[in-house]
Amino acid sequence: MDASRRLIACTLVAVALLGLVPLRALAQQQAVVEVMPAEAPPARSTDIYDVGAGVITAARIPFNVALCGLGTAAGTVLFLITLGSAYKASTRAVEEGCAQPWIVRGDDLRPAGAPGIFSRRASETTSGRW
Numbered sequence: 001m002d003a004s005r006r007l008i009a010c011t012l013v014a015v016a017l018l019g020l021v022p023l024r025a026l027a028q029q030q031a032v033v034e035v036m037p038a039e040a041p042p043a044r045s046t047d048i049y050d051v052g053a054g055v056i057t058a059a060r061i062p063f064n065v066a067l068c069g070l071g072t073a074a075g076t077v078l079f080l081i082t083l084g085s086a087y088k089a090s091t092r093a094v095e096e097g098c099a100q101p102w103i104v105r106g107d108d109l110r111p112a113g114a115p116g117i118f119s120r121r122a123s124e125t126t127s128g129r130w
Helices: 002-020 048-081 087-098
Strands: none
Touching: 048 087
């Protein structure tokens, strides 16, 4: 009987110690594949679209705050009136005002394929066409 108790005690200790080992250490290690990063696009200087985006962002902030506050208030009132049964509609009311992009970037305003107004060289604009 004494040997069987020792065997059971050793088994319990082993199982308890295995519980402390992270499961990832027991699993087969995955091979690490290093991927070369893609070439970064050439740095573009600031143009009129970037400046305009900054102005638009600064002008929109008070309106975004007001719209987000109204949406949150409407969603809270709707949630309380329906005792939580209209939680999806309440969430949509909050998301309507708060989940939109708050920062406008120059790429949001820049037409597709256009390099920008001030980035043209003089040789490109006077290419012989009238």
